[in-house]
Amino acid sequence: MATLTEVEMRKTTLVGRFLISFLTVIFILTICIGCAVGNQPMPTQPPTDGEPIKKESDVITPSLTYTPTLAPSETDEILRQLSKKEKETIAAKLVQTNNQCILPCLMGIKLHETTLDDAQALLAPSLGPGLVTRNEQTNEVVYNTTFETGNLILGGLSTHFSKGRADGINFQLGGLWRADVSMRAWTPYTLEGIFSQLGLPSRILFKYHGPPNEPSASEQGMIVSYYLYYESIDMIIAYNGQKTEDVPKFHFCPMQQKPEFIGISIGWYAKDIPIAGTDLQDASNYTVEDFFNLDWGNPDTCIDLDTAALKAQP
Secondary structure (H helix, E strand, O other): OEOOOOOOOOOOOHHHHHHHHHHHEOOOOOOEOOOOOOOOOEOOOOOOOOOOOOOHHHOEEEOOOOOOOOOOOOOHHHHHOOOHHHHHHHHHHHHHOHHHOOOOOEOOEOOOOOOHHHHHHHHHHHHOOOEEEEEOOOOEEEEEEEEEOOOOOEEEEEEEEEOOEEEEEEEEEEOOOOOOOOHHHHHHHOHHHHHHHHOOOOEEEEEEEOOOOOOOHHHOOEEEEEEEEEHHHOEEEEEEOOEEOOOOEEEEOOOOOOOOEEEEEEEOOOOOOEOOOEEHHHHOOOOHHHHHOOOOOOOOOOEEEEHHHHHHOO
16 A cells, blocks of 8 residues: 655645646645646556566657547537636536536546546537547557636546546546635535545545745645545545644644645556555544544534644654
């Protein structure tokens, strides 16, 4: 089992915040949650026993030609006729409902079932054409798409395909920290929503991010991020926190304290992510089961975390 690397999520502007979240992600998460968005080359996996070591030439690179998801007459032309607000409303409906599917299904994509054609047909009508990258030597494919849902809520979805079927999904959602954003609108990705879909996690971890060695007044404080790990399905969910006062006891209220960024990695994107941080039971008086059974439908549900225990982990 491996460890979550630290993510710097603080920026003075929203665009700065989101770009940093996107590039460092990754659950990480975020973390290196393995984000293959845009024209970014797809990472390769470490070799296992009996497998040849991948050479640099094996790394997937973006195809030279842009690959539309559906015929322009069916999708592109329709989206071109919509206003920016209409497009954002359509994307929000898809993302806020997780496209009516239950995790670990993500936006309608199911591991070991969904094909590239399936994914394009699911997402293109709402999110527009994505970008497909291929490795002809290994027959691996990555399909990336990004979205904006209004109020500068930005995100992206990457799907890795091997042997014709999805074997990894990586989802990023940023901008939730804004005052005009209600977490109730994003219930599938809150603790309440995650627990109702996936049940008891294997581990719950916290990560302390401190200021520089000699912080200025504006840099003082701390950031506490937390991670849900579902070992049996190779799934990691990362919530990267906002800056708060550095206090001996951190009053953790996840339904009130909005994350700057949520990252979800499943399958291929999660299997080699190191898992590190302070376990819940080492930083509080709660076991994972105790925490799971709290009333997460109540926004006032909170627990206290020992900041010293959080700082003890590198």
